[in-house]
Amino acid sequence: KITKEQQALMKVVVEAYNRHQIPQDVAKKLLQEQYSEEENFLLLTEMATSQVQVLVEFTKNIPGFLSLNHEDQIALLKGSAVEAMFLRSAQVFSRKMPNGHTEVLEERIRKSGISEEFMTPMFNFYKSIGELHMMQEEQALLTAIAILTPDRPYVKDQQAVERLQEPMLDVLRKLCVLQHPQEPQYFARLLGRLTELRTLNHYHAEMLTSWRMNDHKFTPLLCEIWDVE
Numbered sequence: 001k002i003t004k005e006q007q008a009l010m011k012v013v014v015e016a017y018n019r020h021q022i023p024q025d026v027a028k029k030l031l032q033e034q035y036s037e038e039e040n041f042l043l044l045t046e047m048a049t050s051q052v053q054v055l056v057e058f059t060k061n062i063p064g065f066l067s068l069n070h071e072d073q074i075a076l077l078k079g080s081a082v083e084a085m086f087l088r089s090a091q092v093f094s095r096k097m098p099n100g101h102t103e104v105l106e107e108r109i110r111k112s113g114i115s116e117e118f119m120t121p122m123f124n125f126y127k128s129i130g131e132l133h134m135m136q137e138e139q140a141l142l143t144a145i146a147i148l149t150p151d152r153p154y155v156k157d158q159q160a161v162e163r164l165q166e167p168m169l170d171v172l173r174k175l176c177v178l179q180h181p182q183e184p185q186y187f188a189r190l191l192g193r194l195t196e197l198r199t200l201n202h203y204h205a206e207m208l209t210s211w212r213m214n215d216h217k218f219t220p221l222l223c224e225i226w227d228v229e
């Protein structure tokens with residue numbers, strides 16, 4: 001049922017997703033340093049900065065992305081960065097990393113100056129992703145689909161983005177039917193996570209504001225992608 005060109009498209013996206021990961025020495029830092037709120041914030045800032053670099057490289061490998069209008073490429077990256085990082089960090093939680101990354105990452109997020117009201121939706125999302133037991137092909141395609149969301153702010157040629165997103169949605173739908181035959185609603189559940197991600201964007205904007213009010217500093221790359229400072 002999955003055509004040859006759909007196989008090829010999936011292969012490119014999955015390989016790019018696996019190739020571009022946070023370097024292990026950066027990820028391992030989560031395990032080493034102390035646990036002060038300050039230290040946690042700095043470590044999470046380092047992870048996010050590294051994750052954005054990884055995200056840019058992954059996005060450049062999405063077939064057709066580099067032939068989009070350049071301003072639209074930037075608009076898509078800025079509009080999807082937080083969602084892509086929620087998806088990627090969610091894998092850490094659902095992967096139940098062997099060397100304790102999961103507990104450590106949760107601990108550091110819970111003690112990094114994020115107010116309680118954002119913890120619940122954030123960790124509910126992590127839990128809902130974990131329950132899906134997504135395959136890596138599904139993770140890669142879902143991330144590409146999130147990045148290729150046509151109605152991000154400031155996107156001029158939305159049709160061009162739709163033309164790239166639709167083939168991804170078709171492949172993911174077919175893949176879900178093949179990999180989860182006993183669960184016909186699985187594809188719909190995956191798309192439901194994308195809706196949940198949109199609400200997390202709003203919470204995240206408020207998290208940024210409260211961090212900035214407490215004079216927390218971000219890196220130049222994060223300031224650029226999140227339009228802060």
Ligand SMILES: CC(C)c1onc(-c2c(Cl)cccc2Cl)c1COc1ccc(-c2ccc3c(C(=O)O)c[nH]c3c2)cc1
Binds near residue numbers: 030045051085089092
């Ligand atoms: C600027 C800082 C304070 C910030 O602001 N909002 C968020 C933030 C938060 Cl707190 C939650 C969700 C999204 C964002 Cl942007 C963050 C921290 O963002 C990240 C991003 C990505 C990881 C992350 C990814 C992969 C792996 C990984 C592997 O792949 O092996 C092993 N360890 C990983 C860690 C962690 C934290």
